[in-house]
Ligand SMILES: [Zn+2]
Ligand SMILES: [Zn+2]
């Protein structure tokens with residue numbers, strides 16, 4: 001089902017996370033430049049807060065962490081606007097079942113179906129982009145005379161790293 005994924009979906013505990021962060025920030029800069037959008041300081045800061053780990057954070061946790069790093073405490077609306085921007089541009093995903101947000105480090109295009117794999121043990125979220133699953137769902141929806149929007153699939157379970165450790 002996820003045969004097209006070349007890189008591991010879950011990051012090993014000892015992986016080079018500095019690299020994940022640097023790559024994601026670079027990707028955000030490139031994408032904003034291409035789309036003539038501005039990666040304003042607050043947008044960048046929210047992305048950086050989310051990039052501290054591969055685990056989702058609720059809006060208030062984001063506000064707390066953003067406040068800890070700066071001189072002035074950002075207003076919630078400012079954070080929500082930054083999150084909206086990041087989500088619209090595919091840099092951040094909302095994990096519906098957790099009411100939380102996670103930085104996108106997956107190699108997929110905006111609009112492509114992403115299956116979120118949520119580890120109940122460590123809390124890490126893995127992204128599995130699957131065009132095969134997307135095609136199946138779209139044709140099933142169409143057969144039912146249904147016009148689908150972007151579907152959201154979230155699967156809870158235990159990630160490969162936690163399974164190994166157990
Ligand atoms: Zn990482
Ligand atoms: Zn993603």
Ligand SMILES: [Zn+2]
Pocket residue numbers: 119120121122123124158159160161162163
């Ligand atoms: Zn885990």
